[in-house]
Amino acid sequence: MSPRDFRIDRAKGILIFLVVLGHLLARTSPWESPILGAPMYFIYMFHMPAFVFLAGITAKSNKLAERVLTYFVLLATVLPLMWVWMWVFGLDPDYSLLTPFWYTWFLLSMAWWMITVPFIERFPRTMLVASLVLGLFGGMLPILDTELSAARTMAFWPFFVFGKLYGKQIISWAGSLAIWQKLCLSAAALGTVGYFYLDQVDHHWLYGSLNFAHFDVSVPEGVGLRLIVDIGAVLLMLALLSWLSDTKDTIATIGRHSLAVYILHGFVVRGLEPILDDSRDVLHDAVVLLICVALAVVWTGVLSWGPFERALRWYSSTVTGLLLKPFPFLRPKDVEGHGGGGTGRGAAADPGAGAAAAAHDQGAFDRAAFDRADGPGDAYCPGESHHPGNAYSEGDGPDRQGLGLQPLPGVGYQHSPGYEQQPGQQQSYASPAPIAAEPYPLPGSHEVPQNNATYETTQEVPAGAAQRAVRYRRLPVYLSGDADR
Incomplete structure (x- = not known):
């Protein structure tokens, strides 16, 4: 197995900090402030597209039902807990059955994106074009908006597809740039942010959650603005990736545990909301910004504590395993060569392998889909590769060579x-006794x-x-x- 690429972990560690900081700043009505608005435009321009891009890199189609269901389990768990939590603090959760509340949209969108992974692997070019078309023109559809996270799913889908198809190559390319190239790339990225900030472009464009009708723009204008937003996100993402080193440090550890930070930070932010709402009335905006940065640093570090991550993964894997237990056909065994440690049909011929497979099915749920999967808290495992187009999966046929x-x-x-062993030589096929001259x-x-x-x-x-x-x-x-x- 190839070594872990800590650049991905470090990128996720920085991005999850920006998620926490952005949500803390959002409680202070920052868009009206020149001091607080600048970091908000910077954060919301690229932090979620970059997260989606990294999720695409680690997305896999094996154990697809488990991976997709895990997101629904987390979504169904967080929503009622968040509603109760907000009721305790006297806040209005703005409940809607079809609309994911606040940051939970990402969990639902990840489920939709994961469903497309087999199609991306099978039809890469077609799905790449389809994602670009939906990402740019999806805002034309008047019936798809915040419901079921449809608008965001379409808007950010191209980043997921690009991450799945070209993510590792893009990271390697960005890391190989010369210093002057990195500086130019960073300047171009900040220039895009400056355009949005100085021109006071409606910040809702950065959310990707609304269609063109909400902005009262024509289709060409809407597509153009969406394209500019995507270009800015790409430039900022590449600038970030270009400066990252493949080093295991605290930031990388936070990135590995970003799932727990993402899920739990919402409760912290909502608990601080009554204080943050009135902070600008008594403090200068610069002080408010420093306080939010300090809170983001502290809570990102606290919530990335290992037991939080393990507990969350254990819970999600246990519930998902119980839900899938009556449907064994939805939990196919891994194929040898996928690196997942599963057994294919061929291995069933060995009694020891069959017993191991049975023990695996009866045991723990392999730490759920997130152990080798995607999203903000995935554990990046380069050694578990997928071989798209392998028509002989699960050991079918005689031609599975080179694995x-x-x-x-x-x-x-x-x-x-x-077949028999010949004396004095290694294994060979013995032909029937030949008949002379025949x-x-x-x-x-x-x-x-x-x-x-x-x-x-x-x-x-x-x-x-x-x-x-x-x-x-x-x-x-x-x-x-x-x-x-």
């Missing part, structure tokens, strides 16, 4: 009919003379192919000494 699979003891061709017919081919023929060892095949050994038995390789052949 580094070795047969297990007790299974494979060495136990199939027609050819040995090879099934499915022309007859080959037996004179001076030698037979080499055949290629090993994946474990678990014993039940199909006769059907898929590879033929010996005929090596002739005749130079004319």
Whole structure:
């Protein structure tokens, strides 16, 4: 398994801090203040698109039902708890059954994006074009808005698709830039933010949650503004990635635990809301900004504590496992080569492997989809790769080559009919005793003379192919000494 790329963790650590800071500042009515408005434009220009981009990098299609359901479990858990929490503090949760409350939109959007992962892997170009079209022109649809997080799902979907298809290459490219190139990229990114800030562009464009009709703009104007917002997000994201080093530090640890920070920080922010609402009446805006920065630093560090992350993952994995237990067909075993430690159909031929698989199904839920998945708190695991287009998943067929699979003891061709060990040599296929001057017919081919023929060892095949050994038995390789052949 390749080493962990801590640039992704560090990027997530910085972004989750900006999420906490942005939500704290939002309680102070910052858009009306020149001092508080500048960091708000900077944060909301790119922090969620960048998070979606990183989520696309770590998105995988294996165990898809578990991954998608985990987001719904978290959403269904956070919403009632948040409503009760706000009722305790005398706040109005502005309840709507079809509209995710506040920051929970991301959990619902992640579920929709995860559903598209198999299609992205199967039809990468088509899905890339579709995401760009919906991202830019989706605001034309009058029926899709904040309901079911539809508008944001479409607006940020291109970042998810780009992350899935080209994320690792983009991070490597950004990190390889020269210092002067990084400075130019950063200047261009800040220039885009400055345009929005100085021109006082409606900040709701940065949310991506409203269609064009809410802004009373024409379709060309709406598409143009959406394109400018996306360009600004890309420039800021690339600028951030270009300055990150592959170093394991506190920021990387926070990034690894960003799921807990994302879920829990909302309760902290809403608990502080009564104080933050009136802060600008008694304090200067600069002081309010410093207080919010200090609160964001403290609470980001506190909520990234390991037990919070483990408890949240245990809860989500346990509930998801219980919900999927009556539907075993929705929890297929991992294929060897995906790095997930699961077993395919071929491994079932080995009693030890079958027992291990049964123990896995009866045991813990593999720490849910988030252990190797996506979203703000995913654990990035480069070693678990996906092989799109592999038509022989789960061990089907004889042609799964190049995956580094070795047969297990007790299974494979060495136990199939027609195979025996020859004295004084390694494993080989022994042909039937030849009859003098008679050819040995090879099934499915022309007859080959037996004179001076030698037979080499055949290629090993994946474990678990014993039940199909006769059907898929590879033929010996005929090596002739005749130079004319």
